[in-house]
Amino acid sequence: MDNNSDQRELTVHIWRSEASASDDDLQPDGAWQTWEVPVRNSQTVLDVVTWIQRHRDPDLSYRYACRVGMCGTCAMTVQGKPRWTCRTRIGTVVDGNELTIAPLRNLPIIKDLATDMAPFFDKWAEAGAQFVPDRNVDQQTMAPVKPDSRARRTADVAIECIGCAVCYAACDTVAWRADYLGPAALNRVWTLVNDEREASPKEHLKAVAGESGCLSCHSHQSCAELCPKHLNPTASIAGLKRKSFLLALAGRS
Incomplete structure (x- = not known):
């Protein structure tokens, strides 16, 4: 000081x-x-x-x-x-x-x-918010994603989250629905769904497509307004809703 x-x-x-x-x-x-x-x-x-x-x-x-x-x-x-x-x-x-x-x-x-941050990170685990590499790719030469590629730009939009829980504390839906996964966990899943090296993007979508997942977001934008990293979890969740709908429409949910 x-x-x-x-x-x-x-x-x-x-x-x-x-x-x-x-x-x-x-x-x-x-x-x-x-x-x-x-x-x-x-x-x-x-x-x-x-x-x-x-x-x-x-x-x-x-x-x-x-x-x-x-x-x-x-x-x-x-x-x-x-x-x-x-x-x-x-x-x-x-x-x-x-x-x-x-x-x-x-x-x-x-x-x-x-x-206690444990409930916050437990939601990440419930959402399956961890990267699963494609086993068909040689692990010694993991498929590169070029910095200037569209795939990289799409995945990078929401990837800077550091898990501070500011968005979780700001979220009205978390406050009234105890099983809601929360903005940070869903934002992380959005980065995985858009990572072309991810082995199971459809499985990630299925994990967050229920009532405790992306469908419960009311788009109040509190998470986006207060995120210190200037991310927009609301937009990520909207993307999950859109992709989940298209997956269900195709009959593969």
Whole structure:
């Protein structure tokens, strides 16, 4: 954190709670706790949380790693919206003198601002969101996809997801439908369906064509609006709907 202070203080409200009793207990009993934090130049929300943990309450629990916007580990709910705290400067989100920070929505709480990511990644597994190479291709000379090819451009559109769960926390459908696979898992399946090296694109489509998959997306665009990588999971899900429909129409579902 920059040591140059302009002597102002920021009123920071942080949600404190113990662990969720179960994966279904997404809002365990807790309370807001408030601190006054010195305002610094170029201060990020992660800087604020770290200052509180180091100077006011060492028991405050949160998660971070890279601090430079590469891992997504530090995602929290800031002023009501999920964001990467390491890349969110307080000057861009604070209107007045108050800042609210809470854990990501739609995930069980471990403690305070730290959430359990297991349900999020379990959805990836349920969606079959892993690459399956074509066994007919020599594994020593995996089929190349040229950088300037249409196939590469199609697959690359949504491939930069790093699994930060911002879209999952923002998704209204995830909030009301517990079995919904979520934007990130479906976005990943879209990249696989469009990868010409993938052995089973039709099987991937079948895995996400049900009510817990792409059909449940209502296209609210919250995931696209808040994705820190500027991806558009809504468009990916629309593509899955389209391809699933064509597959069913052809009688091969």
